[in-house]
Amino acid sequence: MQDGERLVLIDGYRRIAALRRLGHDTARVECWACDLAEAMLGVLARTQSRQWAAIEEALFVRELVEGLGLSQHAVARRSGRDVSWVSRRLQLLAGLPDAVLVAVIEGRLSSWAASRVVAPLARANSEHAERLMKALSDAPLNTRALRRWFDQYQKASRLARERLVEHPHLFMAALEESIEQSTSERLRDGPEGRCETDLRRINVLIRSVHKRLPSLCPLSAGLTAAFCLVQTNFEALGQDIKRYAEHDPHGDPRQRACSQDARP
DSSP, X not given: OEETTEEOOOSOHHHHHHHHHTTXXXXXXXXXXXXXXXXXXXXHHTGGGSOOOHHHHHHHHHIIIIISOOXXXXXXXXXXXXXXXXXXXXXXXXXXXXXXXXXXXXXXXXXXXXXIIIHHHHHHOHHHHHHHHHHHHHSOOOHHHHHHHHHHHHHSOHHHHHHHHHOHHHHHHHHHHHHHHHHHHHHHHHHHHHHHHHHHHHHHHHHHHHHHGGGGOSOOHHHHHHHHHHHHHHHHHHHHHHHHHTTOSOOSHHHHHHHHHOOO
16 A cells, blocks of 8 residues: 555565565565555455454554554444454553564564563563573574473472573473473383373372272262273273283183184
8 A cells, every 4th residue: 555655565475585585576466556554454464365464463463453543443344343353452462571562573483472571471470571582582492392491480389480481481481391200211111111100190090099089979979870881991901911911812712712813
């Protein structure tokens, strides 16, 4: 669209960047003869044509409200949305550090990571969000790594959170090493080791249920039925383990006869 004598690109920045990397200097465009606000509202109304990240829509709405002076009601009416949608998009940017928005615009931080990791972190602890962005500016983490980092952050203690924010790359390196070690242990122990581990976990669960039984009296019919099912399966498992331990995988005489008569 034209703004005075200028042509302003409203949408398609990623396509332009891709064409530049490919060495092309020509692109097909759709030219609109309207003002800037009308063009932005038109693009916002057509967001169903491609999947937009929430933070992209939020930046669009903020520019319309704060930059071009439109009211939230006007943006909602002229873009085919409701006022609550406009309000939610603006709230998404509330308290978000400017460094995060710059990182998203420059492509150093994905829209998903900004809206799902940094935004909730900034609302809960703005200092931690700023320190995380400072650490990522030196050495960025990909979206997958940031998701795993944030999962660990939510479960960590206060002291551990300080370390996670200060040294996110050290945490990811330690996590990768732990995963590799667990993988090596599984390969070393084989299926026998995994079965033994599962049985030990079952034993822990049984002890946990046994401790909680006094507080559950009288027992519900569902709990009793669940126990009967577990007991049946456990007894069958015990019989199989005993038979396999005696090197007799075919304890049923009929099954043993079938295996002897079977062709190669």
